[in-house]
Amino acid sequence: MIHFKPYYAVIFTSSQSKHTNGYIEMANKMELLAKQQDGYLGMESARDSLGITVSYWESLEAIKKWKQQSEHLQAQLKGREDWYNWYHVRICKVEREYEFTKVESTI
Structure with a gap:
């Protein structure tokens, strides 16, 4: 079982x-x-x-x-x-997450 602690996302559109x-310089500085x-x-x-930046806190x-x-x-x-x-x-509370990563065949 994976323990997951909720966190927050700030979505800036x-x-x-x-x-x-x-x-660009300021965006890099802010990051x-x-x-x-x-x-x-x-x-x-x-x-x-359209620009979308999501920061997690x-x-x-x-x-x-x-x-x-x-x-x-x-x-x-x-x-x-x-x-x-x-x-x-x-500003959103993230209560659950999951992801997918494709694994390339070695054959």
């Missing part, structure tokens, strides 16, 4: 504006900074016409501290002023 100067935060568990991200308190982190606050402001047409944030 966004549409970028035409003004993306400095966006490095998030990894240093207590309660951070990981991150997954994809961008096409041990607790709601860890999420709240990340949202209020000073450099992250500056990035949020820059995002609203320049980088995003809109964004939507969802």
Whole structure:
């Protein structure tokens, strides 16, 4: 039996504006900074016409501290002023997970 402890996911969905100067650098900086935060568990991200970043956290308190982190606050402001047409944030409790990995045949 696998023991599983629930955790939280912050789902950040966004549409970028035409003004993306400095966006990639800031996104990379925020990922490095998030990894240093207590309660951070990981991150997954994809961008096409719609961007989706999901970060994983041990607790709601860890999420709240990340949202209020000073450099992250500056990035949020820059995002609203320049980088995003809109964004939507969802915070969810993950109570169960599973995955599939295809194993290639060696024959």
